Amino acid sequence: MARREVRLAYTMLAPTFLIVLAIVLWPLLANFWISIKPVQLGDLRPATLVVNERLRGDLTAPGDAATIEFRLRNSSRDDPIRNATVTDTLPAGLVVTGSDDRCTLTGQTLACDLGEVEGGFRDRIRIEVEATQQYFDAGEVVKDTKAVTTGTAENVLTSFEFSLENFQRVFESPEFWHVLRVSFYYTIFGTVGALVLGLFGAQLLNTVFPGRGILRGLFLFPYVAPVIAVAFTWVVLLDPFSGTLNSILQQMGMISGPINFFGQRSVELSLFGLTINFPVALTTVIIFEAWRYFPLAFLFILARMQSISTDMYEAAEIDGATPLQQFWYISLPQLVGILAVLFLLRFIWTFNKFDDIFLLTGGAAGTRTLTVDVYEQAFALSNLGAGAAVAVIVFVVLLLFSILFFKFSPKDEG
Amino acid sequence: MRIGIGFLASVVTGAIWGLVWMIVLAVGFMLVSGQITKPPVGIALIAGAVGAGLVGLIEPGMRRPGTHIATVGLMIIVLGGLTAGRPLGLPLEVAPIYQLVTLGMFLAVVWASIHICMKGLSGGKLTRYQLEVLFIRVLKGLGFVIFTVAVALPFYVMVMTSLKSQQSLLANPLDFSLDLNQGFSSLFRSYIELFTQFNFGTFLLNSAIVSVSTVVLTLLFAIPGAYAVSRLRFPGQAFLSRSILLIYMVPAIVLVIPLYAVFSQLGLRNTLTGLLIVYPATTIPVALYMLQGYFRGLPAELEEAGLMDGLTRVGVILKITLPLSLPALASVALYVFMIAWNEFLFAFMFLDNVDIFTLSRGVVSLNSSEVPRQHLMAGAVVATVPVLMIFLWFERFLVSGLTAGSVKG
Numbered sequence: 001m002a003r004r005e006v007r008l009a010y011t012m013l014a015p016t017f018l019i020v021l022a023i024v025l026w027p028l029l030a031n032f033w034i035s036i037k038p039v040q041l042g043d044l045r046p047a048t049l050v051v052n053e054r055l056r057g058d059l060t061a062p063g064d065a066a067t068i069e070f071r072l073r074n075s076s077r078d079d080p081i082r083n084a085t086v087t088d089t090l091p092a093g094l095v096v097t098g099s100d101d102r103c104t105l106t107g108q109t110l111a112c113d114l115g116e117v118e119g120g121f122r123d124r125i126r127i128e129v130e131a132t133q134q135y136f137d138a139g140e141v142v143k144d145t146k147a148v149t150t151g152t153a154e155n156v157l158t159s160f161e162f163s164l165e166n167f168q169r170v171f172e173s174p175e176f177w178h179v180l181r182v183s184f185y186y187t188i189f190g191t192v193g194a195l196v197l198g199l200f201g202a203q204l205l206n207t208v209f210p211g212r213g214i215l216r217g218l219f220l221f222p223y224v225a226p227v228i229a230v231a232f233t234w235v236v237l238l239d240p241f242s243g244t245l246n247s248i249l250q251q252m253g254m255i256s257g258p259i260n261f262f263g264q265r266s267v268e269l270s271l272f273g274l275t276i277n278f279p280v281a282l283t284t285v286i287i288f289e290a291w292r293y294f295p296l297a298f299l300f301i302l303a304r305m306q307s308i309s310t311d312m313y314e315a316a317e318i319d320g321a322t323p324l325q326q327f328w329y330i331s332l333p334q335l336v337g338i339l340a341v342l343f344l345l346r347f348i349w350t351f352n353k354f355d356d357i358f359l360l361t362g363g364a365a366g367t368r369t370l371t372v373d374v375y376e377q378a379f380a381l382s383n384l385g386a387g388a389a390v391a392v393i394v395f396v397v398l399l400l401f402s403i404l405f406f407k408f409s410p411k412d413e414g
Numbered sequence: 415m416r417i418g419i420g421f422l423a424s425v426v427t428g429a430i431w432g433l434v435w436m437i438v439l440a441v442g443f444m445l446v447s448g449q450i451t452k453p454p455v456g457i458a459l460i461a462g463a464v465g466a467g468l469v470g471l472i473e474p475g476m477r478r479p480g481t482h483i484a485t486v487g488l489m490i491i492v493l494g495g496l497t498a499g500r501p502l503g504l505p506l507e508v509a510p511i512y513q514l515v516t517l518g519m520f521l522a523v524v525w526a527s528i529h530i531c532m533k534g535l536s537g538g539k540l541t542r543y544q545l546e547v548l549f550i551r552v553l554k555g556l557g558f559v560i561f562t563v564a565v566a567l568p569f570y571v572m573v574m575t576s577l578k579s580q581q582s583l584l585a586n587p588l589d590f591s592l593d594l595n596q597g598f599s600s601l602f603r604s605y606i607e608l609f610t611q612f613n614f615g616t617f618l619l620n621s622a623i624v625s626v627s628t629v630v631l632t633l634l635f636a637i638p639g640a641y642a643v644s645r646l647r648f649p650g651q652a653f654l655s656r657s658i659l660l661i662y663m664v665p666a667i668v669l670v671i672p673l674y675a676v677f678s679q680l681g682l683r684n685t686l687t688g689l690l691i692v693y694p695a696t697t698i699p700v701a702l703y704m705l706q707g708y709f710r711g712l713p714a715e716l717e718e719a720g721l722m723d724g725l726t727r728v729g730v731i732l733k734i735t736l737p738l739s740l741p742a743l744a745s746v747a748l749y750v751f752m753i754a755w756n757e758f759l760f761a762f763m764f765l766d767n768v769d770i771f772t773l774s775r776g777v778v779s780l781n782s783s784e785v786p787r788q789h790l791m792a793g794a795v796v797a798t799v800p801v802l803m804i805f806l807w808f809e810r811f812l813v814s815g816l817t818a819g820s821v822k823g
Contacts, residue, residue, distance in 0.1 A: 002647070015639075320543070
């Protein structure tokens, strides 16, 4: 019975296990593999022999001679192709009068063996032919049958060629440490902002009043709406020329000229005689992050607050505790557990976040985080290996954070 | 009565509300009417302070309808007098109906805010407890206003921009007034063009197919898995039930390069099938986690009774467990649907053919300088409305399922 149960359990879990293995765990390992290989985006298409067939000369009457020309090219500049061949079927009625010594003719089938061709290889094969009456009767032309090429090329992805060049490039780039710092600013302030807003929002809706359900639904909108919709809306709303927010601020006399919220890297502020470079675009992106994800924190905190027994507040009330004391000494200690869990989850998810910054600024104006850098390296600069190397760094940082968190987090979070 | 700290607190409260409501309502006035103004926020602040001062002078028990009329009257006099008859910074002849409505709302909400904040509080000496009550009332009120505006404004701008033209918005970015006389096809021109020229009908269909299929596939995989983890005993059960959520923490950006490489070689990259492999794989762990939490909460006796009566395990799941967990299934389905509908990264990386674009991918293709902004916003509305409708419909399931089933604080 117990063994049957075990077998049943494994059967029920097998599909999940397989798909997670194939789509999550395997790519995770593959990413490490790619990161130590010199792979470019172009290498995904393996080198192939490209053939272009054309007829030189006119065949208008029986006895006319012409040349069939095969132009051959290796699609890759660097990688050789082994066992390269070209085969083609000539139209009936064409008699071959002069051939290439790499080619053999069996019936009307022409087969050429090119052996190994180098990267950047270009060549022509010329076959001289003469037309007979049968050619005109059949009405076929040379292009009717496509020339077929074969050949095997080494795929960088599966070879055993390794290098640490990708990591070297990443660490030596002067931008890397800036990108890392920006990632941490974005993650920490975005997470804390979302949690603080969520805590505040939960306090607002923790009392019963008419319209509470509507407000709760409304507060969840930013989280539910697609990221493309809200990100582009913010871009339109904060546009320096036709943006509504800049107009409002100007009408209220709060700013003298429009602010390019997503385009300006930093602005000099003097505060008490200190001049600081205030990062405008980064702050805007962080505010967006807090705005978009506060609903999640809000939802969980509200649920937790509603499960706190009212007895404690009544007792505190009798003892003369003020509202702020009640919040500080009763609510907050009860919420520490959920806040810690939310901090962990949001920290990891924010650190992983790619869409938001990519859509808002594309990583410009000092807002490039590690995840955006992965995309930049792998797809904008077409260097898959370097992108994978940055992705490895993302993963390692996450792992380190998780270990640290579990080591030092409060133990009683349920 | 003696005038104490309460009076000062009352005046400050009134000043805050005068200022805040003038800003909010004047911006609302500008957006709706299309008139530009520099609202007299300073004078509104004084008007609120004066009105609240009067309330503070009268003991809570003595506030009669006359007090309220006097408060509002005092605010009208201050606002009208100090602005020389231009209470919104505009002559009253300009858009008079909008101005009157705005002013009426201003007086009503400022009065109500002061009244609610000062309820039971006198202008005399206040205890620390009472001061904190007032402080929290003001803070909560501000919270309501700021949260509501911060959430609603972007969505309002999204919808209204999609109905305006780019030229008129460049001329006056605050003018969201709609000319309702221009006729249906002119008002909704950007939507009509999206569906006739930009293939948005296809995108909508693709998104629907992908999202619904993802939900079905995810549930097909996750239900047996969750049942096994929560009910059956096998080596590794405890480990699985705790670690399954870790899968959900793996960054999508780390997966995208290997998947891109392999799917390119397999010819799966530029297909919806490719997405239908990736999406369920990323949602199954979280669905499994949420469901197993719920299954665990169901009484095991019911299932044991079913087994006794000769049902097989499969029969028990189909006839007992699933009907009992409909709310959880609904919340998981909704959550997975939202993830699949909103997913951007893989859709962006995988899809090249316009015929198989999902909405996420389609809206991104509108983000170019050649496509006017109202089309981009109309695309955003088209992508948002279905998921918001479904969300509002099933909200209570999602809220209870998310908070009860998954993370326990």
